[in-house]
Amino acid sequence: MRTSLFRPLRTGQVVFDVVAAAVFVPVIAFSFVEPLPTTEFGQDGVLWLGIVVTLIFASALAVRRLSPALSLVIAWVGAIAQMVALIGPQPVDVAVFGVLYVTAAYGTRVVMWLGLASAIAGAAVAAAYMVLVNAAAWPLDPFSYEWMLLGGTWFAMIVFALLLSWTTGALVRASRQARANREARDRAEFETASEQERGRIARDMHDVVAHSLAVVVAQADGARYAADADPDVAKHALGTISQTARSALSDVRLLLAQLRHRQGDGPQPTLADLEGLFSQVRSAGGALSVDVDPTPPGEPPAAVQLAVFRILQEALTNTLRHGDGRDVDLRMAWSADAVALEVRNAVDVGDHRRAHSDHGISAEDGAPVPSRGHGIVGMAERAQLVGGSLTAAPDGRMFVVRARLPVSGYATAHPTSQENHQ
Structure with a gap:
């Protein structure tokens, strides 16, 4: 007064x-x-x-x-x-x-x-x-x-x-x-939108850097062990490292440009980029099995495509960081109103507890368990942004990430989502 x-x-x-x-x-x-x-x-x-x-x-x-x-x-x-x-x-x-x-x-x-x-x-x-x-x-x-x-x-x-x-x-x-x-x-709406945008860019930055570094580390370890026995394998690994690093550098530059200029978003990953993601995981030494049944009935919303890519990118990155080198199963099932994702990989019991005991999370009730990292929390947030749900928790000697994302009605259900236009 x-x-x-x-x-x-x-x-x-x-x-x-x-x-x-x-x-x-x-x-x-x-x-x-x-x-x-x-x-x-x-x-x-x-x-x-x-x-x-x-x-x-x-x-x-x-x-x-x-x-x-x-x-x-x-x-x-x-x-x-x-x-x-x-x-x-x-x-x-x-x-x-x-x-x-x-x-x-x-x-x-x-x-x-x-x-x-x-x-x-x-x-x-x-x-x-x-x-x-x-x-x-x-x-x-x-x-x-x-x-x-x-x-x-x-x-x-x-x-x-x-x-x-x-x-x-x-x-x-x-x-x-x-x-x-x-x-x-x-002003309040602008500040809220800016905060949400910064959060989105932070998630993208985490996804890009974490995934790329996981691939680079896996390839570098493989090249070091194969340098004497099989130089060709080492050369191939070095080429993969170079290609992955360049791609990550390009993505980071794009994200930094968005932070500087506060303009519209650049190109975002879509379902068409999943094959490149799978290739990177396989080249990093992961035995990845992909099962897509059925395929998308049409063109899913761009926001859903981005969420699918980022969730799978983080889940597969975690298999490289915490997996025991055995098979990784990825299943994707599309319906008229939703897509169901499941990534399953085996982990060593000791590593399993160290890596994942603090990372169990369920986005269905929006109440994450305290976590040491941001990867699984970021996946849950991705699912929530498009109105879906995600769980990531141990299942015996396996660690399973399951997500269900709505496909139809997203635009009307979430008109203010910051990723709706991507």
């Missing part, structure tokens, strides 16, 4: 308000309506008092946006001075409308409600003042029906005009607040 008496304004705004108030003085001061003839100050005295009242109201206008609270106080001082001088309604009174407007439009919440109270109380005081001042001209019994009817008529006219000014300011305030809320919501 703002507690300062003065609002921060640009110099140009302050100068404009002061100049407008200065112009207000001569224009209004010389347009006074002939004051009431029966006053104790005399004709000239009333005129000079009218000029003083004009200066007071001009001061209220000069500071109306700089300090609505101070402007309201000055306006009350001017109104009281006008009534003390027994001056009737004058053109200078239009300043009150401007003061009530700014209390509602720019004042604090307290000042805004004080402006509303001032409009109602001011209307009541002005109505009573008008009835009392005109009592001689209209001889009426005090508190008679005609007397109260006259006072009620004055009150209705004055309160309508004053509340109209205050309500206009309140509408401007509400419009400005709504615009600020929209801007805050847009």
Whole structure:
């Protein structure tokens, strides 16, 4: 809540308000309506008092946006001075409308409600003042029906005009607040989208680097052992290392470019890239068996294709890092509304416990078990992003990753997914 008496304004705004108030003085001061003839100050005295009242109201206008609270106080001082001088309604009174407007439009919440109270109380005081001042001209019994009817008529006219000014300011305030809320919501949505995008890029970076390094390590170990016995095998392994490293470098550069420029995503892996992934795993020494039955009935959504590729990439990378060198079985079954994935590999019991005991996770209930790494957590997040489920857990001497990803209805079920357009 703002507690300062003065609002921060640009110099140009302050100068404009002061100049407008200065112009207000001569224009209004010389347009006074002939004051009431029966006053104790005399004709000239009333005129000079009218000029003083004009200066007071001009001061209220000069500071109306700089300090609505101070402007309201000055306006009350001017109104009281006008009534003390027994001056009737004058053109200078239009300043009150401007003061009530700014209390509602720019004042604090307290000042805004004080402006509303001032409009109602001011209307009541002005109505009573008008009835009392005109009592001689209209001889009426005090508190008679005609007397109260006259006072009620004055009150209705004055309160309508004053509340109209205050309500206009309140509408401007509400419009400005709504615009600020929209801007805050847009900023929050942008920050959320940016955070989700950074998370997606982090997952992609992890998938690319982890998979590529696993292949490079496996090939380097093979080349080291075969260097003396079979130089051709070593040369082939070095070629695979070179090709894998170049591909990983290209992917990393693409991801870094996305982080720098915050532009649309570059080309993302699709189902057509799975053969290259399988070849890399086989060339790294993995005995991979792939069973796709049935094949996709049509063209799956791009987001689902990306999720399938990244989940399989991470699962196969884990078989290279934690497997015992025996067969790796990959099964993929497509239906009209979903795709089921399963990656199964045998691991040594000791390595199995060390590598996977802390990595068991189920994305079906969204409650991952504490993990030392990010690979399986990343796979679960991939599945959740497209509305699917994933489990990764030991099954005897085997470690099994199972995922089920919806194919139909993804676009309508997840309109805000950050990977929906990929």
